[in-house]
Amino acid sequence: MKKILDSILKNNRLTKTEAVELFLNTPWTEMVQAAHQKRIQLNGEKYASYTVFKTLNYTNICKINCNYCGFKCSEDSKDAFALSLQDMEEAAKDCQANSINQVLFQGGVNPNLTLDYYLECLNILNKKYNLYVRGFSPVEFIEFSKIFNIKIPKLINKFKTAGLCSVPGSSAEIMTPEMRELLSPHKPSAELWCDTMQAVADAGLQSSASMIIGSNETIADIVQHLEYIRNLQCKTGHINSFILWTWQKQTDLPVRHVSGVEYFKTLAFCRLYLDNIKHIEVSVLGLGKEIGEIALNCGANDISSVVINERVLNSKGLTTVQEAEEFIKHAGYIPLLRDFNYRLTQ
Numbered sequence: 001m002k003k004i005l006d007s008i009l010k011n012n013r014l015t016k017t018e019a020v021e022l023f024l025n026t027p028w029t030e031m032v033q034a035a036h037q038k039r040i041q042l043n044g045e046k047y048a049s050y051t052v053f054k055t056l057n058y059t060n061i062c063k064i065n066c067n068y069c070g071f072k073c074s075e076d077s078k079d080a081f082a083l084s085l086q087d088m089e090e091a092a093k094d095c096q097a098n099s100i101n102q103v104l105f106q107g108g109v110n111p112n113l114t115l116d117y118y119l120e121c122l123n124i125l126n127k128k129y130n131l132y133v134r135g136f137s138p139v140e141f142i143e144f145s146k147i148f149n150i151k152i153p154k155l156i157n158k159f160k161t162a163g164l165c166s167v168p169g170s171s172a173e174i175m176t177p178e179m180r181e182l183l184s185p186h187k188p189s190a191e192l193w194c195d196t197m198q199a200v201a202d203a204g205l206q207s208s209a210s211m212i213i214g215s216n217e218t219i220a221d222i223v224q225h226l227e228y229i230r231n232l233q234c235k236t237g238h239i240n241s242f243i244l245w246t247w248q249k250q251t252d253l254p255v256r257h258v259s260g261v262e263y264f265k266t267l268a269f270c271r272l273y274l275d276n277i278k279h280i281e282v283s284v285l286g287l288g289k290e291i292g293e294i295a296l297n298c299g300a301n302d303i304s305s306v307v308i309n310e311r312v313l314n315s316k317g318l319t320t321v322q323e324a325e326e327f328i329k330h331a332g333y334i335p336l337l338r339d340f341n342y343r344l345t346q
């Protein structure tokens, strides 16, 4: 396995067959050492970055019904909500008052909301209050395209004109048919997800990619998922970063505990496989500070974010810029504040 690791560090690409063999036969300590070397090659060894944004969940009503999701609500639930345009104005003002200039605009697929609603939300946030808006995901574009009877590229361009600045590559989880069936049978296939991400790139919008482990996935599922992302990036070059999440239990769907060792080994493996994606994030928000600190030495070079107003996840994270900077310094790195697209902002 040392030969394969040495080859990767000489910039040779890991094949799918080698990857499975590597994962199964490499001790986690050797995997993370190699990934840390790759991190140094791509991002240096001095810095670790973070960003700051407010999450704006505009509705929790969703017709997709993913098996793992505890956020979604039916329309008649007492907990259901959809923010009004007035709420959007208030949220934008709140961002300005707290010197936050980035918003992650996310929600369920609510069939009652109109195309004009989305366009007006983007207009308020971006044009009126000058906020950078990262929003939606491939699954929303695919569903909106059906609901509003509009082709996906045209829809994305309309959103861009209204104020959408970039799109997270979420709603991927692990994109093999078996895992889709288990986790989110009504979400699009890998092929449709990739085609939609291509349309995002064609519209000139930057993006990200992710994977979630801690279910029934096999190493073959993981490699296939990473292969979709690496191939997509070869074609588009618009994926700035990759983030590895673990499932948080939200419903009756069983999720398994992912040990620190499994997380670090898988993160390191992702760093080595995704040779064409520059940044690897570890979510301190989702995984906590202890995992976050070690992960910065296992291939990750970014701690994701200080997130304000997160409702989808139970935050274990950092809530102020000062906390993020102290955390990164404590881990042995110099903190860099970046924006959603990895442009440095200090």
Ligand code: SF4
Residues within 6 Å of the ligand: 062, 063, 064, 065, 066, 069, 070, 071, 072, 107, 108, 109, 139, 184
């Ligand atoms: S994960 Fe997203 S798409 Fe799936 S049910 Fe929840 S809100 Fe809807």
